[in-house]
Amino acid sequence: MSSLLANLAQDVRRISPLGIEGRVLEVVGLSIIVEHFPVAVGSRCTVRARATQHEVRCEVVGFRDDRTLLMTLDEMDGVSRGDVVRLTSRRQTIGVGDEMLGRVINGLGEAIDGRGPIRCTLRRHIEARALGALSRQRIDQPIGTGIRAIDACMTCGRGQRVGIFSGAGVGKSVLLGMMARYTSAAVNVICLAGERGREVRDFLERDLGPDGLRKSVVVVSTNDEPPLMKIKAGLVAHALAEHFRDEGRDVLLVLDSVTRLAMAQRQVGLSAGEPPTTKGYPPSVFSLLPRLLERAGRGAQGSITGFYTILVEGDDMSDPVADAVRSILDGHLVLSRRLANQGHYPAIDVTQSISRLMTDLVEPKHLEASRSLVRLLAAYNEVEDLVNIGAYSPGSNPEVDLAVASRQDVLGFLRQDIQEAVWYDEARSGLDALTRKLEQSRKTILARRTAQAAVAAKA
Numbered sequence: 001m002s003s004l005l006a007n008l009a010q011d012v013r014r015i016s017p018l019g020i021e022g023r024v025l026e027v028v029g030l031s032i033i034v035e036h037f038p039v040a041v042g043s044r045c046t047v048r049a050r051a052t053q054h055e056v057r058c059e060v061v062g063f064r065d066d067r068t069l070l071m072t073l074d075e076m077d078g079v080s081r082g083d084v085v086r087l088t089s090r091r092q093t094i095g096v097g098d099e100m101l102g103r104v105i106n107g108l109g110e111a112i113d114g115r116g117p118i119r120c121t122l123r124r125h126i127e128a129r130a131l132g133a134l135s136r137q138r139i140d141q142p143i144g145t146g147i148r149a150i151d152a153c154m155t156c157g158r159g160q161r162v163g164i165f166s167g168a169g170v171g172k173s174v175l176l177g178m179m180a181r182y183t184s185a186a187v188n189v190i191c192l193a194g195e196r197g198r199e200v201r202d203f204l205e206r207d208l209g210p211d212g213l214r215k216s217v218v219v220v221s222t223n224d225e226p227p228l229m230k231i232k233a234g235l236v237a238h239a240l241a242e243h244f245r246d247e248g249r250d251v252l253l254v255l256d257s258v259t260r261l262a263m264a265q266r267q268v269g270l271s272a273g274e275p276p277t278t279k280g281y282p283p284s285v286f287s288l289l290p291r292l293l294e295r296a297g298r299g300a301q302g303s304i305t306g307f308y309t310i311l312v313e314g315d316d317m318s319d320p321v322a323d324a325v326r327s328i329l330d331g332h333l334v335l336s337r338r339l340a341n342q343g344h345y346p347a348i349d350v351t352q353s354i355s356r357l358m359t360d361l362v363e364p365k366h367l368e369a370s371r372s373l374v375r376l377l378a379a380y381n382e383v384e385d386l387v388n389i390g391a392y393s394p395g396s397n398p399e400v401d402l403a404v405a406s407r408q409d410v411l412g413f414l415r416q417d418i419q420e421a422v423w424y425d426e427a428r429s430g431l432d433a434l435t436r437k438l439e440q441s442r443k444t445i446l447a448r449r450t451a452q453a454a455v456a457a458k459a
Contacts, residue, residue, distance in 0.1 A: 020087040025067060027079060030227070030271040032058060032070040034085050039068065042127070044089045052078030057108075058085070059092075059228060062272040069272055071228045073108065091127070094236055095120025096243035100217045101187070104204065107221045107232030124243055126235040130294035137298045139330075142361045143250065143305050144424030146182020147175070149348045149414045151427035153370045154331065154355040155362050158250055159298025161306040162355065163258075163325050166335035172309055173199065174418060175335070175346045176254050177207025180216060182421045185252035185305060187244045188216035191237035193230045194260025197222045227264035231288075234261050238295045241304045248301035259311040262289065262321045278320040286324055293328050331355040344415060351378050366428060369435040376410060376438070379403040395452065401445050406438055 022037025024047060032047065039045070039060055046055040047070070056079055058070040070085070094109030097120045104113040109126075111118050139157035156162055166172040180188045190208070192200060200220055204213065217240050221233035234255060241253045255261070265285045274282035296306035308329065310322050326332055336349035351374055359367060380403040386392040387404060394401050413434050416422060422430075 022068065022085040024079060024081055024083040024085060026081060027076070030071055030267060032072065032079060033064070034068045034070060037068040037085055039087050040090065042091060043087055044092055045070065045085055045087050047079055048084045049078035049080065050083055051080055054078060061268055064273060071268060071271065072226050073228055073232070074226070091125055093123040093125050094239060096122050096124045096240055100240060102214050102216070104218045104220055107219065107229040107236055109236055112220065124239050126232065126239040128239065128242060128295065131297050131299060137300065139298055139357055140360055142424060144184035145179050146421055147179060147346060148416050148422040148427045148430060149346060149350060150333065151422070151424050152431040153350050153373060154333065154353050155358045156305065156331065156355055157357050157361045158305055159296070159303035160331065160357055161293060161296045161308065161329045163329045163332040164307055164309045164335065165312055165322060165332055166309060167312055167337055170335045170337050170340040170347050171345050172335060173203055173207050176256060177203060177212065178418060179307065180208055180252065180254065181212040183252045184424065186215070186249040188212065188252045188254070189237050189241040190216055191219045191233055191255045193221050193233045193255065193257065194223045194264065195220065195256065197224065223260065227267040230261055230264035231268065234292060238292065242295065245299050245302035245304050250302055251304045253296055253304050253306045255306070255308045257309040257311050258289070258325055259321050281320055289324055290328050293325070330357055344411060346416060350374055350414065351381065366431070369431050372435065372438070373410065376403045376406065380407060395449060398442070398445055398449060402438065402442050405445065406441055409434065409437060
């Protein structure tokens with residue numbers, strides 16, 4: 001009853017008693033300029049398009065002199081000078097609850113999976129403040145992602161935020177689908193912001209599958225939709241994740257991708273009159289990113305573990321969005337095109353990836369084993385060209401000798417088939433077994449080197 005009364009109170013506050021109206025003055029680019037429309041930024045409104053007799057949903061994004069700037073959530077077709085604009089709500093809310101699980105929705109919280117409307121008893125504002133710094137609990141419990149390379153070498157915690165830096169065509173969507181299916185989190189919230197329309201169904205049916213969808217909410221905004229819808233999709237996904245977290249559940253939040261969301265905000269900002277800064281991105285982009293990403297974390301009961309994909313054009317890690325996101329998050333995974341071209345999946349470059357919280361999550365033995373594995377990979381990378389042309393001479397460096405001799409064992413451990421579920425404890429035990437094997441190989445190499453030195457001394 002109390003929750004019902006709270007929802008009714010929210011509905012009453014959203015009602016505009018004044019019935020504020022304005023009229024379209026002109027359309028410039030993506031913006032609709034309205035006169036005599038004194039409402040706040042973020043307010044929702046509709047434009048009654050006389051040409052088509054349709055209502056176009058919009059949102060207030062700024063002001064210019066005494067005029068109000070709107071951007072559409074629908075297609076702008078049919079909007080003309082003099083059309084009536086009406087205020088509909090002060091802030092956007094969406095339905096939340098278990099009714100959302102297994103459903104696919106758009107950036108407005110509406111079902112798009114053809115299974116009818118979603119009837120939720122609870123509602124939640126999509127824009128909320130992140131947890132206060134002192135309200136957050138320390139992240140001291142690991143979360144199983146289902147990916148052996150991550151759980152063994154870059155262990156992530158419940159409530160951690162991790163970036164996945166990837167170029168196009170290196171297996172990013174497949175990796176996300178595997179994480180959603182095999183994670184130990186209770187609920188998945190997956191946001192596809194700016195995704196290709198063709199790939200949405202592929203992801204749902206091929207990568208995510210029925211098992212993954214059953215415990216997931218998927219928020220979709222394709223790249224042909226207005227930029228404001230992509231931003232709303234990201235906000236809606238975080239609002240849903242916060243609801244499940246506040247219920248005491250561990251949530252896996254996946255946002256694909258932050259780059260396209262930032263591009264959408266760039267379109268909104270430039271249309272509203274913001275000055276372009278780094279590579280054409282206005283200041284509002286770099287204000288939105290921390291405001292959004294800080295909403296993940298561990299609360300008093302549940303947690304939101306966020307994985308955010310960042311597209312790096314031409315595998316350039318110095319992109320301004322990539323730089324900004326890297327400074328906010330608690331770690332990053334780098335997907336390597338070189339590994340993908342070699343057929344190594346998931347194409348995670350362990351030497352370039354890091355979890356900043358791993359030292360707080362695992363035992364010293366686990367930490368040292370993962371570091372030893374990374375050192376071996378780095379040692380091999382330094383001499384790979386020499387090995388490929390046959391110019392490397394064994395015996396010059398025991399660590400490099402071990403890296404060359406154990407190359408296939410290490411890569412075999414890091415590879416994982418799409419249908420292979422690896423639980424966290426299995427990843428740890430696999431790393432322990434590999435470490436014992438590597439240690440035996442190291443002793444063999446050292447013994448051989450000692451014997452060779454003894455023979456050389458006698459000669």
